[in-house]
């Protein structure tokens with residue numbers, strides 16, 4: 001059986017043969033991407049001043065007509081970025097959009113657990129906390145519906161004590177892996193996580209395949 005490396009969040013196209021990725025398209029028109037990989041679309045909290053609410057919704061609707069789009073993201077809240085009120089309002093709009101279309105969301109969260117919790121309290125689709133680098137209690141707080149995942153990237157190569165603890169404790173069916181914009185191959189992230197959890201990389205790949213197919217409703 002051929003195993004794939006599922007990469008839940010990247011800004012690049014696939015870097016190795018058996019990589020299945022969700023590339024972040026921001027709000028770029030989907031036809032500018034090759035049709036051979038999946039995409040997510042949405043406005044990042046850092047970019048909320050660049051676009052009107054109306055234009056945001058137009059672009060989301062247009063992009064989501066394309067079946068390559070499997071998630072809304074990355075979206076979220078970032079206390080260290082400007083215009084927090086606008087971030088909240090755009091995040092709320094995009095969560096509602098995702099709810100209506102039954103899309104999972106890929107979330108950017110910095111020092112905003114409460115804000116994220118309040119905006120997503122009635123959201124019933126999967127939530128993926130991407131670039132997760134924190135204590136497992138952050139995941140527990142946001143996992144009220146049992147459909148919250150964490151996605152781990154290159155931070156795992158040199159993990160803090162709290163991230164290492166999270167990596168050991170997180171249930172495997174709430175885990176995803178990613179490369180984001182790091183200069184690292186997804187394979188390297190898999191090998192490191194497999195060694196931390198003391199399982200074979202091939203088993204980790206099988207588990208990530210199960211999670212991917214169940215969240216993104218794909219055949220591959």
Ligand SMILES: [Zn+2]
Pocket residue numbers: 009010011024074180181
């Ligand atoms: Zn990213």
